[in-house]
Amino acid sequence: MKHSDFLVIGAGVIGSAVACGLLRKSRSVTLLDEGGDALRASLGNFGLVWVQGKGQGARRYAEWCHEASEVFPEYAQKLQDETGVDLAYRKPGGLTLCHGEEEYQKRTQVLARLKNESRHGAYDCSMLRRQEIQQMLPTLTLGPGIAGGSYSPHDGYLNPLALLKALHTSFTLGEGAFCSGIAATNIYHEHGRFLVTTSKGKFSAEKIVLAAGHGVARLAAMVGMQVEVHPEQGQLMVTERTRPVLSMPISGIQQTAEGSFIVGLSKREIGFNTDTDTRLLKQMAQRVVNAFPALASLRIVRSWSALRILSADGLPIYQQSESCPGAYVVTSHSGITLAPLHQTLIADWIVDGVQPEEFESFGTRRFDVEKTA
Amino acid sequence: MKSLYDLVIIGAGPAGLAAAVAARDFGLSTLVLDEQQIPGGQIYRSIEKALTENTPVLGKDYFHGQKLVERFRQAGADYLPEATIWDLGRDLIVSCLVDNQARQIRARHILIAVGAMERPVPIPGWTLPGVMGAAAADILFKSCDMIPEGPVVLAGSGPLQLLVACRLIDNGVKVAGMVETNGFGDNLKALPHFPGALRVPHYLIKGLSMLWKVRQAGIPAFRNATNLRVEGDESAEALCFDARGKAQKIPAKTILLHEGVVPNLQLTRLLGCEHQWYEPQRYWKPVLDSWGQTSVNGISVAGDAGGVFGAKTAEAAGHLAAIDISSRLQALSAQEKASAAAPLLKERAREMSIRPFLDTVFPPGRQALVPPGNETLVCRCEELTAGQIREAVALGALSPGQVKAQTRAGMGPCQGRMCGLTVAEIIAASRQVPLAEVGHLRVRPPLKPITLGQLAKLEIAE
C-alpha cells in the first residue's frame, strides 16, 4: 500500500493544479489519473482564460475569475520556464460578437448588470460598435450582420492540452507521484486517515482531494458529502492550419498558435453522450461565416464534443467534508481560467485551512439555502 | 436521385459493385457513392479507361473486373461518383460532399465497401520525395499509364510487392533490388497452411510465376532485411539496410515500400462498431456475422474493409451482403435467401482458403510496426517522431488518445490514418501490454475535410 500526505484523485487541469500546489508544501503528494476511459473535460475544451460575462448574480465568482486572470501571465510564464512546455498563452483581451441589434442590446444589459453587482462598479468590460471592433481586427473583415460586441482587456487564451501537459510535467519534476491508468473504486475513512481502493491496489493518505470531474459526486458520497454536478455538452470544430490572421480570442472563435481555427459555443444537455450533432455543427458554422465571411473557405478537419462539469448554479464547489475532515472536493467548469488560484489559494486552504475571502460562496451550504428557500 | 434509398453502398470496388448488381436484382432502390471518377475501386481502378497497349501487363485478374463493371452499369443503381463521405450516423444518414456541396442522404440499410489501404511503413527517410507505397505505384500505372522512374527498389513484405515488381519488369523499368523483411522462417511457419492453399492452386501458380519472373530478371534479392532507411537530401537517393550479415546500400530514384494492406476502418470506427484484433497481420477489423452485418443495426460491411481477403472474396461477400439486406428489407424470403447464398458461401470459403497461408508467409515486418529508433517520423502531418511518442508514454499517456493530446499525433489533415496503427504499436511495446489493451484513436466527423461555408449551407435530412 502506498501512503502519502496528500492524495489527489483526478489528474485533469483542476486536480493537477491542486496537486502541484500541494507539492510546494509537502514532499508527499500522489496524483491518480484514471486515464483511458475518463471523460476528460480538460482535453476537450476551448482554452479560454476568460472573465467577461461570467458570474451574473454571483459577484464573488466574477471577482474570482478576474483575480485569476490578473495573476495568469506570471503563472503561465513560471510554469513554462519550469517545464519547457509552451502554453501559447496570450492576453490580448477578448471579444464577444453580437449578431444583430437584439443580441447587442441583450449583451449590453448583461454587462450593465455585472457592473451594478460589482464592488464600486469596478467591472471592466465595454460594449463596442461594429466599426470599433473592425479596427481591433484589421486583418479580417466582419460580416454585415455583426452589430457590435463586448470587449474585456482581461481575457486571454492558451493551449489547454499544453497546460495539462505542463502541469503533469511540473508535478513529475517536483517529485510528486503520478500514477496513470488508476481508477479509484472506494474511499474509507479510518482512524483519521483515508484508505482508497483502486483498480490497481490500495492507497492511503492523511488528506484527499476529489477532483474527478464527472466522477466527483460518487466519490464525495463515500466521505459523507452530497455534491451534485451534471454534464453539459459543448461541441467544437477545428480547421486546417492557416497563416495568422486573428490575434484576439473571440467567444466561440479563436486562431491557435498552430494556426488552426477552433470554433465552439454550443450547449446541450444530453447526459454522458459525446456524439456530435450535425445540426448544431451547422449552426456553429453559420455563425462563424456570418461573423467573418472569409472563414467560409476554411476546411474543418475535426469536430468533437466534451462535457462541461456544472454544479446547479454553474459555480465552482470547494468544500471540506464535515463528517470526514481532511477530504476535500474541488470542482469547477472554469478549470483553465482558475488554474493559478487552484494551485495557490485552494492548495493553501487544503494544507493550512486558510480560507480565501467570502469562501462560503463556493461551499455546498449555498445549495441548502436554495433548497429551503 | 432520391432522398431515401433501400440501400446505400459506399465504395465502388468489387464488393460494392457486386452488392449493387444483386440488390437491384432483388428490386432494392440502390445508390452507390464512390470517391473516384469511375467504378472499379483500387483493384480494378480505371478499368473502363485501360489502354489496350497495357492489356498484357495488367493481366487476366484485372480484366475480370470489366464484366463486373459492365453489369453494374446496366443494373439500374443510382451512382454518384466523386462523392466524398464526411459523416455517417447510426441513424443511417450519409453526409457527403458532391460538386463542392454538402448534402445528406437517408438509407434503410448501409453497406460499407471502402476496401483497404496500404499499411504505412515508417522507416527513417520515408517522407522524402521519391518514396511511395507499392500500391501507389500500381494505382499510377492503372489510372494514369505511368510508372516510376528507375532505378526502383522495392522493400517490405507482401504479395503485392511481387506483383508490382513484375509490372515494373514488364514495363522495362530497372528494378535495382527486392528487399524483403520476411524470410525463410516465415515460409516454415506457413507450411501448416499450405494444404489449405492447395484448394486454390491458381493463386499459388500465379505466385510462383511471379517469383520466377523476378528471379529471371536477375534482380538482386535480399530476405530478412532489417534496419531499413532511406537516404537522401531533398529526395530519396538510396535504400540502406542490413542483410546477409552486413550493411547494404542500393542507390535508387524511387523506393516503393509495402508491408501488406489493412482494412479502412474510418467508417466502422466512426459508427462505434465492435472490432477485433487480427494477429497474423496485426490489424483491427470489424466484427461481422457471416453476411457482413456489423454490431450496429442497419450497417453491413463487405470486402477488404472487413478484413483483407482480396477481390474475389470481396465480390462474393458483396453479393452475400446484398442477399442478407434484401431479406432484412423483406424483398426476399428465407428460402430464397438460403438458395441464393449457398453457391456464394462455397465460393467465398474456397477463395478465402489461400489467406492463412499468405498472411503467414508475408507478416508485416517488425520495424514497420514499431520503429526501433527514436528519430523515425511517425506522424507525417504533425511531424512527430517515434521518440516523441515514447516521451508521451513515459509521461503517463496510456492510449493513442492521450498521446495525441500530449503530442498532436493524429491531429493533422489525415486524422491519424497514417500514424494511428504505429502510435498504438509503440505504446503497446513501451508499456509491454497487448495492443488490444491500448485501444485506438476515436474517429470523428468530418472524415474528409469540408469547409465551414459548405457546412453552413448543408440541407439537413429530416
Added chain:
Amino acid sequence: MLKRLHENSDRKKVTINFEGVQIEVLAGETVAAAVLAAETDYTRTSAISGVHRAPYCQMGICFECLMEIDGVPNRQACMIEVREGMKVNRQHGARGLSDEVSV
C-alpha cells in the same frame, strides 16, 4: 519522378499551368501524377518544418499531395483529374486567407 508509358496514345492533350509554367499533360491523369511526370518530385512543403513532401498513397489517404488548385489551397491532388487551363501550385506550408479589409 514518373514516366508516361504511352505518350502518343489517343488520349486528349491538356495544358495546365504548374508554378507559372504551361505544361502539356494527358486527359484522365490526376493532378498529382501529371505534376510528378513533369520533372519535379515534390508537391508541397510541410506545414511545420517546411521540408519537401510528395504523394505517398495516391488514393486519398495520406494527405501528402495537398496542392493549390485553381486558387483553392490544400486540395488532394491525387483525387482530382487535370482540366484544360487548370492552375496548379505547390502548397507551401499553412494556407493563407485572402481577405480584403475595408474598414
